[in-house]
Amino acid sequence: MQDSRIRTGVMVYLSLCAMLSVYAALYAFFWWIVCSGRTQNNKTLYNLVWIFLFTGIITLLTWYTGGDAISYFIRITTVFLIATWAYQYQKDGDLLDVSVWIGGNQLGFELGLIAEMTLGTIRIIREDVTQIRTAMYLKGQKLTISSLSAIVSLELFTLLARAMQQGDLLQSRGYKKGGTYTPEFVTGSQDIILGVLAIPAGFLLFIPVQDIFKYLLPYLCSYHF
Amino acid sequence: MVLSIEDALITRGSFSLHINGIFPSGIHLITGKTGSGKTTLAEALIGRIVPEIGTIKCTGISKKMLAMQAAERHVTTSTVTREIASFGADRDKVLFQAGLRGYENRQILSLSRGELKKLILMCILTSHFELIILDEPYAGLDCTAKKMISDTISTTIPDFRSDICIILTHDLSSLPPVDYLWEIINGKLIFLGQMPDALFHWNMDFKPLKYLLSEKITPANIDQKSLMEAACRIRESVPE
Numbered sequence A: 001m002q003d004s005r006i007r008t009g010v011m012v013y014l015s016l017c018a019m020l021s022v023y024a025a026l027y028a029f030f031w032w033i034v035c036s037g038r039t040q041n042n043k044t045l046y047n048l049v050w051i052f053l054f055t056g057i058i059t060l061l062t063w064y065t066g067g068d069a070i071s072y073f074i075r076i077t078t079v080f081l082i083a084t085w086a087y088q089y090q091k092d093g094d095l096l097d098v099s100v101w102i103g104g105n106q107l108g109f110e111l112g113l114i115a116e117m118t119l120g121t122i123r124i125i126r127e128d129v130t131q132i133r134t135a136m137y138l139k140g141q142k143l144t145i146s147s148l149s150a151i152v153s154l155e156l157f158t159l160l161a162r163a164m165q166q167g168d169l170l171q172s173r174g175y176k177k178g179g180t181y182t183p184e185f186v187t188g189s190q191d192i193i194l195g196v197l198a199i200p201a202g203f204l205l206f207i208p209v210q211d212i213f214k215y216l217l218p219y220l221c222s223y224h225f
Numbered sequence B: 001m002v003l004s005i006e007d008a009l010i011t012r013g014s015f016s017l018h019i020n021g022i023f024p025s026g027i028h029l030i031t032g033k034t035g036s037g038k039t040t041l042a043e044a045l046i047g048r049i050v051p052e053i054g055t056i057k058c059t060g061i062s063k064k065m066l067a068m069q070a071a072e073r074h075v076t077t078s079t080v081t082r083e084i085a086s087f088g089a090d091r092d093k094v095l096f097q098a099g100l101r102g103y104e105n106r107q108i109l110s111l112s113r114g115e116l117k118k119l120i121l122m123c124i125l126t127s128h129f130e131l132i133i134l135d136e137p138y139a140g141l142d143c144t145a146k147k148m149i150s151d152t153i154s155t156t157i158p159d160f161r162s163d164i165c166i167i168l169t170h171d172l173s174s175l176p177p178v179d180y181l182w183e184i185i186n187g188k189l190i191f192l193g194q195m196p197d198a199l200f201h202w203n204m205d206f207k208p209l210k211y212l213l214s215e216k217i218t219p220a221n222i223d224q225k226s227l228m229e230a231a232c233r234i235r236e237s238v239p240e
Helices: A004-020 A022-035 A042-064 A069-089 A094-139 A145-172 A189-198 A209-222 B038-046 B080-086 B091-098 B113-126 B143-154 B197-201 B207-214 B224-237
Strands: B002-012 B015-023 B026-031 B053-059 B064-067 B131-135 B164-169 B180-185 B188-194
Touching (some): A004 A022, A004 A069, A004 A094, A004 A189, A042 A069, A094 A145, A094 B038, A094 B064, B002 B038, B038 B131, B080 B113, B091 B113, B207 B224
Parallel strands (some): B026 B164, B026 B180
Antiparallel strands (some): B002 B053, B180 B188
16 A cells, blocks of 8 residues: 555554454454555464464453453454554655644654654664674574563663654754645545445444344344245 | 575565675775665675575575674673673773774763774674674774774784685775675675786775876785785886
8 A cells, every 4th residue: 555644544544443343343353354465474474373372361451350352362363464554554654644634744743753653763773673683593592581681771762862862963953843745645546446445344343234134133033934 | 614605586676686706714895976876785695685597605604794884782781891791702802993992881872873883893803703794894084994994904913814704885995905805786796806806897986096097007906005015006107
C-alpha cells in the first residue's frame, strides 16, 4: 500500500474496531489475511510466532484471573497483526506527511516530527539490538542479568545523548514551533480497494451479530436437508 | 586458512552487492566510496548476512571477529576490565596499546567515543582471531589514534601473516602496509591484486599515490612510510 494516509487510516480504523468488538476483530483478521500482502518469509513467520507467543501468555493470565480470555486473544492479536502490517510498509517521512496533511504546518508538523523521531529511535534500537547480539555471538557470550543491565544502561545513555544532539541541532537551525512542509502522496487503485474493504469492520460494531446467530441457529438446526 | 566466496549476491531493497573471490592469509584492504556496501560486505563475510545466491566458506577458521563501525555495539559489560575480559584479551597489553593505562576500574559509560573505539579495537587486535574484519576502523579517531591502530595491525601482530585480516575503509590517511587490494565498484567486489602491482588498477582518489604514479614512481605499499620513501625517490631522480 503506497498511500500513507490510507494505510494509517486503515490501521487506526481496524485497530479501533477490533478493540471494540470481537466480530469486528474477526473481520479485521480476515482483512489482514486477504489484503495485507504479507510475504511468506522467515522474518514474517518469526514476527508471527512472537505475536502469538506474547498474546498467548497474556491470554493465559487473563483466563487464570477469570477474564474473557478468548475475546481478548482475538482482539489483541488482530491489533498486533494490523500494526505489524502497517509498520512493514512504513517509510521515512510517512508519519510527517500524514500528520501535516491532517493537522497543518503547526500542530500537524509538531506531532509528525515527534512521531518520526520516535519511529527513527525504534529503528535504531532494533538495529542496535541486532548488532549487540552479533557481538555477543562473536565473543561467545550468553545473555546474563549483569550483561543485560550493562547493555540496557549503555543503550539508554546512547539514546539520551542522541536525543540531546538532535535537540541541539534543531535549536541551532532555528526551530521553535511548526514548519513549512508540503506532503506528497501516491494513490494506487489497489490502495482504494483495500481501504474500501476495511469499511465493513465498522458496521459490525452496530450489527448485533450474536443475536442474528441466536435467532438463526434454531431455524438452521431444525431444517432437514 | 582461507575465506572463499563463490558468486554470492546480497540484496537490500534496491541495492545489490555481487561478491566473488578468495581471501588467503594476510592483510586485505577493501576500499569503496561511502554507501558502496562495505558494511554489508563485512556482515556477510562474518556470517551475519546470508547471501541469496552463492556461498561464503571459511576453511580452517574457527575464531573470527568483526570490529563494527560503532564501537558501543560491542559493549556487553559495565567496566573497562570486564569488557577486555569479555574478548579474552590481556588487560595490561590492551590498556598499554590503547594508551588507556589507569582506566582499569573506569565505567564503560565514562569513556569518550574515541576512547571506547580505541579500547574495542585493541581488544580485538591483541587477541588471537584467525579472521578479523575491521569495518571502518578509523572512523571517529584522531590522526594519532589512527596511526596507533595501523601500527598495531602492522607491527605488533606478526600472527596476521598466518591469519586473515580484512580492513574495509574509505579513510586512506593512515593505512598499514597491506598484502592485497580490493575495491567495491558499482555494487561489485573487484580483486585488484597484490601490492604494489594492484596500485595501478586502483580507482580511489588518493592524491599522494596519484602524484607518485604520475611521476613514474611506484611505492612499495600504501602506508605512510612507504609513501614517504617513494616521495624521497622523486628528489633523487630530479636532475641537478
